[in-house]
Amino acid sequence: MSNLFDxxxxxxxxxxxxxxxxxxxxxxxxxSQTINFAQGEFVMLPAFLMLAAMHVGAPFWxxxxxxxxxxxxxxxxxxxxxxxxxxxxxxxxxxxxxxxxLAIGIKxxxxxxxxxxxxxxxxxxxxxxxxxxxxxxxxxxxxxxxxAILAVFGLTTLLNRTSLGHQMQAAAQNPTVARIIGVPVExxxxxxxxxxxxxxxxxxxxxxxxxxxxxxxGEVLGQAAFIAAIVGGFNQVRGAIAGGLLIGVLDNLxxxxxxxxxxAAVPLIFLIVVILFRPQGLLGRAExxxx
Amino acid sequence: MKSTLLxxxxxxxxxxxxxxxxxxxxxxxxELSGGGATVGTNWKNGIDLAIxxxxxxxxxxxxxxxxxxxxxxxxxxxxxxxxQKALDAEPYVLLGPGYxxxxxxxxxxxxxxxxxxIMGGEAAELTQAGNKFLFRTSFGQQSSMPKVAKYxxxxxxxxxxxxxxxxxxxxxxxxxxxxxxxxxxxxKVVADLSTEAGQADFAADVGKIKAANPDAxxxxxxEEESARILKELKRQGVTAPLMGETTLIGxxxxxxxxxxxxxxxxxxxxxxxxxxxxxxxxxxxxSKKYNYVPDHNGLKGxxxxxMVKATTEKMGKVDSKAFAxxxxxxxxxxxxxxxxxxxVTFDQNGDIxxxxxxxEVVEGKQVVKQVLPKVK
Numbered sequence: 001m002s003n004l005f006d007x008x009x010x011x012x013x014x015x016x017x018x019x020x021x022x023x024x025x026x027x028x029x030x031x032s033q034t035i036n037f038a039q040g041e042f043v044m045l046p047a048f049l050m051l052a053a054m055h056v057g058a059p060f061w062x063x064x065x066x067x068x069x070x071x072x073x074x075x076x077x078x079x080x081x082x083x084x085x086x087x088x089x090x091x092x093x094x095x096x097x098x099x100x101x102l103a104i105g106i107k108x109x110x111x112x113x114x115x116x117x118x119x120x121x122x123x124x125x126x127x128x129x130x131x132x133x134x135x136x137x138x139x140x141x142x143x144x145x146x147x148a149i150l151a152v153f154g155l156t157t158l159l160n161r162t163s164l165g166h167q168m169q170a171a172a173q174n175p176t177v178a179r180i181i182g183v184p185v186e187x188x189x190x191x192x193x194x195x196x197x198x199x200x201x202x203x204x205x206x207x208x209x210x211x212x213x214x215x216x217x218g219e220v221l222g223q224a225a226f227i228a229a230i231v232g233g234f235n236q237v238r239g240a241i242a243g244g245l246l247i248g249v250l251d252n253l254x255x256x257x258x259x260x261x262x263x264a265a266v267p268l269i270f271l272i273v274v275i276l277f278r279p280q281g282l283l284g285r286a287e288x289x290x291x
Numbered sequence: 292m293k294s295t296l297l298x299x300x301x302x303x304x305x306x307x308x309x310x311x312x313x314x315x316x317x318x319x320x321x322e323l324s325g326g327g328a329t330v331g332t333n334w335k336n337g338i339d340l341a342i343x344x345x346x347x348x349x350x351x352x353x354x355x356x357x358x359x360x361x362x363x364x365x366x367x368x369x370x371x372x373x374x375q376k377a378l379d380a381e382p383y384v385l386l387g388p389g390y391x392x393x394x395x396x397x398x399x400x401x402x403x404x405x406x407x408x409i410m411g412g413e414a415a416e417l418t419q420a421g422n423k424f425l426f427r428t429s430f431g432q433q434s435s436m437p438k439v440a441k442y443x444x445x446x447x448x449x450x451x452x453x454x455x456x457x458x459x460x461x462x463x464x465x466x467x468x469x470x471x472x473x474x475x476x477x478x479k480v481v482a483d484l485s486t487e488a489g490q491a492d493f494a495a496d497v498g499k500i501k502a503a504n505p506d507a508x509x510x511x512x513x514e515e516e517s518a519r520i521l522k523e524l525k526r527q528g529v530t531a532p533l534m535g536e537t538t539l540i541g542x543x544x545x546x547x548x549x550x551x552x553x554x555x556x557x558x559x560x561x562x563x564x565x566x567x568x569x570x571x572x573x574x575x576x577x578s579k580k581y582n583y584v585p586d587h588n589g590l591k592g593x594x595x596x597x598m599v600k601a602t603t604e605k606m607g608k609v610d611s612k613a614f615a616x617x618x619x620x621x622x623x624x625x626x627x628x629x630x631x632x633x634x635v636t637f638d639q640n641g642d643i644x645x646x647x648x649x650x651e652v653v654e655g656k657q658v659v660k661q662v663l664p665k666v667k
Contacts (some may be wrong), residue, residue, distance in 0.1 A: 004504045006527065010494035116328065118515045120547045127550070129528050138526040172486040210522065210545055212515060220491050255495030261458065261485050263495070 001107045007252045013141040015248020016148030018154050020203040021225035022232065022240035024196040025154065029234055030172040031192040034084055035096045038103035039200065040222020046071040046204035047121055047213045060122055068201040076197030080190060103218070110215040123209035144206045151202055152241050155195065159237065168192060224251075227267050231274050233284020242283055302596075315350075315609055317599065318377035319386040320397070325365030329543070330389040330588045334411055335360055337592025341630060344576075351600050351610065358386070362604040365496055367393045371400065378404045383611050385409070386595050389588060391417060391461055398425050406522030407615045409589060409595040415464040424615045426598070428591035429543070430560040432465045434642060435536060438663050439509070439558045441483040442649060443534055448509035452632075453482035453500045453531075455520065456511040461487075465511045465536065473509075481505050481660050490516055493523040501529055510535045510555075515581040518547030525551035532556065540652050547600060552652045560647045561587040561594075564657050569625055569632045590632070597630035599622070636665070 006026050021043055028034040036042070050060075050067035083102060087095040120207035125143030129136045159165035170178040174193060178185050203221075224247055231264050232243025254266035280286045294350065304580050315485055319338055322331030342356045350356060359521060361377055363370035370393035377385060378400060389411035398417065401408040402424045410417075449498045452473055456466035462485075472479050482503035484496050497520065508531050510520060524533065533555045534542050538544070540557035541635050551573040563574040563584055573593060577585050596655055603609055622636040635645040649661035 003498045006501070007495065007498050010498065010527075014492055014494065116325070117543070118518070118547055118548060120518075127525065136528050138528070140526055210519070210526075212519060214515070216489070217491065220489075251492070252495045252498070256498050260496060262498075264487070 003256070005133070006137070006228070007256055008249060009132075009135075009137050009141050009145070011243055011252035013144040013148075013248070014252070015228075015245035016145050016152075017207045017221070017243025017244070018200045018225050018228045018248050019241045020148055020151060020206075021221060022229040023152065023237055024199050025226060025229040026234055026240040027192045027196050027238050028239075031168070031189045032080075032084060032088065033092055033232035034088075035092065035099070036196075037096060037099040037222070037226075038106060038218075039225060040218030040220070041103045042075050042197070042200040042218070043069075043204045043207065043221050044213075044215065044218035045075065045106055045110065046201040047208040048114055049074075051114070051213055052119065064124070064205060067196060067205070071204075072194050072197040073203035074192040074197075075200060076188070079197075080193040081283060084193075093233040103222070104225050106217070107215050114213075114215070116215065117214040118214040121208040121213045124205060125209075138230045140210070144210075147202070147206055151199065155199070156237065164191075224267065227271050229281075231267075231271055231281060233281030236281070236284050239281050239283035243281070246282075292342070296402035308607060315599075315603070316380070317356060317358040317383045317384050317386055317596070318360050318361070318382035320361045320363050320370055320373045320393075321387040322365040322389055322393070323360065323362035325362075327365035327390050330411070331363070331365070331387075333585050333588035334387060334389050334592035337585065337589040337594075338596050340577055340580055341593045341596035343580075344630065345596065345600055351603050352607070353570075353607065356596070356599075356633065357476065357495070363388050363390075363393055365390060365393075365394045371396045376398050379407055382406060383603055383609060384599050384614060386592070387411065389591070394425075395460070398422050402423070405612055407611065407618065411591045411595075412583055414460050415468060416460070418642050420642070423619070426615075426618060426637060427643050428594050428598070429587065429643070430647065431642050432468050433626045434644065435558055435560060435647070436465055437472050438647060439534065439536065440469050440476055440478070442507065442556075442558065442663075443473065443507050444476040444478045447507045447532055447534065449532075450476055451479050451481045451503070451505045451506070451507075453484070453503050453505040453508045454480055454481070454511070455484040455486060455496060455500065455508065457488055457513055458485040459488050459515060461512055461513075464587070469509060469511070486516065488513060488516070491519065493520045494527070496520065496612065497523045497527045497529060499635075500524070500531075501527060507532050507534055510539050512538065512542055513540050514544050515547065517544045521548040521551040521555060534558075534580055537561075539656055540650050541586060542584075542657070543586075545652055545655055545657070549655075553654065556651045558647060558663070559587065559650050560645075560650055561590040562650060562657060562659065563587075563590065564659055565648050566652070566659055566662065567633060569629055573632060594631060594635075597628060597632075601628045601631060604628075634665070636667070 028036050046067045049070045050063040053063035053066045087098045125140045128139045151275045167183045168188045169186040170183050175185045229240045229244035233239025255263035303358050321334045323657050361373040363373055370388050374397040385406050385408045391414035394410045394412035394417055402422050411428055456462040468540050481501055527578035535557040537559045540555050545552045602618045606617050619639050623631045624634050625631055633645050635643050639645055644665050644667055647663045648659045650657045651660050
């Protein structure tokens with residue numbers, strides 16, 4: 001058990017990334033009943049946008065800014081206006097299928113324009129170690145964890161402590177009433193899409209130096225985050241955060257103490273158990289169904 | 292006028308047909324697109340370079356070599372269809388594919404047709420199925436892993452070793468041989484870790500390696516996963532020396548892993564950085580023609596064609612049925628056939644024996660540290 005601390009730190013760092021991506025699932029679901037199956041590809045794409053900026057000579061810091069801005073335009077604004085809005089009137093299922101098609105489209109486009117091979121990606125966190133409670137921990141793990149926690153903290157503060165956040169929540173909970181009391185619901189929904197785009201760009205920036213930039217890297221991440229969102233509670237931001245951290249830690253502990261060969265199965269089994277005993281997720285609230 | 296044209300056309304047809312009859316036809320099926328595009332492109336370019344050189348010097352037994360290239364799309368199913376199509380055209384020898392999985396499904400077709408297949412796959416099992424028409428251009432794991440184990444035991448002085456491998460035909464084959472050899476030599480395997488192809492997160496695997504505290508770590512994964520685990524090993528501060536094979540210290544891995552690749556060592560059957568004059572000459576000619584430095588697959592393709600040349604000249608005739616019999620047990624010396632680059636011997640299974648190299652990554656570059664002798 002001597003490396004339990006290391007496993008926990010590494011698991012929390014990965015889990016924090018899952019949480020960032022999972023939060024996007026819940027935000028879009030709450031405000032616009034959208035299940036975005038391209039969420040993993042949304043994490044993959046910003047890294048390539050940043051690499052493209054660097055290829056044309058932009059320094060890393062500028063590439064980050066450009067990558068985040070382009071992500072917000074493409075994966076926030078354009079995604080909402082060109083795919084979600086037109087498909088929404090056909091219902092949740094056609095929209096979900098459209099996002100699956102979008103995932104394939106993004107993946108194939110990146111493969112065509114860049115390469116099928118992986119590319120290296122610079123890290124915003126310096127390499128090296130620090131000692132925490134007598135354990136040597138990599139700066140990268142700490143950096144990823146801190147940035148992700150700050151992002152989630154910022155988001156929850158925005159949602160719970162600001163007028164803008166309250167308007168967003170009102171728009172999500174009951175758009176009709178929100179409209180009556182003067183909340184600009186459409187603008188709030190657009191803001192949610194932009195926040196999701198920002199979060200996936202941030203996740204991309206943090207995870208790509210470790211996972212490498214590859215057209216298919218969104219598959220694993222999207223699946224893990226989706227499981228995290230369901231486990232935590234699809235309709236609660238705090239649930240997505242808890243689910244992300246839980247899956248990250250569970251995955252690492254399972255791989256270490258149970259079996260590396262069956263590590264991929266452990267989160268799935270956990271998911272089934274949660275769905276069986278608490279369908280709304282660990283921190284989610286049960287939604288009423290009208291018949 | 293009409294009759295003149297007709298005679299001219301007939302003469303052209305006869306001449307052309309005569310030239311085709313004279314040419315020795317080879318068929319190549321390689322990974323020209325898909326995940327193995329780098330492998331297949333290097334292999335194809337090596338073949339084309341060798342054919343250009345041989346034809347410029349008068350061909351083989353006075354006949355030109357011709358090759359057709361087909362794309363397996365890095366897919367065993369497509370490879371099988373392409374090989375069947377290539378065999379239907381009755382080539383003298385079949386070249387490729389490079390992926391072990393594709394070789395596994397195509398080798399029975401070539402054997403059934405009685406056509407020799409010279410391929411790039413390295414999985415141990417390929418030449419252990421009794422196929423008399425299958426030949427390697429590089430070491431199989433049964434040849435390379437004993438050298439790896441010997442280096443870990445004798446040179447690294449490792450009493451305890453962690454072995455981490457990818458859970459597919461390639462990884463499992465290497466893992467089985469290296470563990471057997473390590474145990475035979477007296478090194479204890481303290482961690483035996485399987486990982487998945489395409490795995491992104493190696494934190495737990497590296498955590499296990501740290502916990503086992505081995506004297507050395509043997510890493511046997513595909514290139515991208517090798518780069519990811521190298522980064523994670525560095526991230527978690529593992530200081531035990533790292534040993535691998537071609538897939539651990541290839542140029543692409545070094546590019547992806549950056550600083551984390553420094554210090555990694557590996558056994559390579561073929562490298563253009565080898566301190567061998569004939570290989571340096573090949574590297575220069577290849578780089579001049581294609582504007583890049585080839586990986587070991589470029590060497591494999593090049594050698595495959597020179598294997599055809601040397602074997603045919605040894606027979607003194609172009610006889611596809613007798614080709615495999617002649618190549619079994621044949622030693623080709625670089626002094627007699629410079630295109631073969633190093634002395635090489637083919638055994639009764641189609642496996643090869645020749646010198647190989649111990650490479651270390653130093654400041655982002657492969658440096659050959661040791662030339663390892665032939666096994667026999």
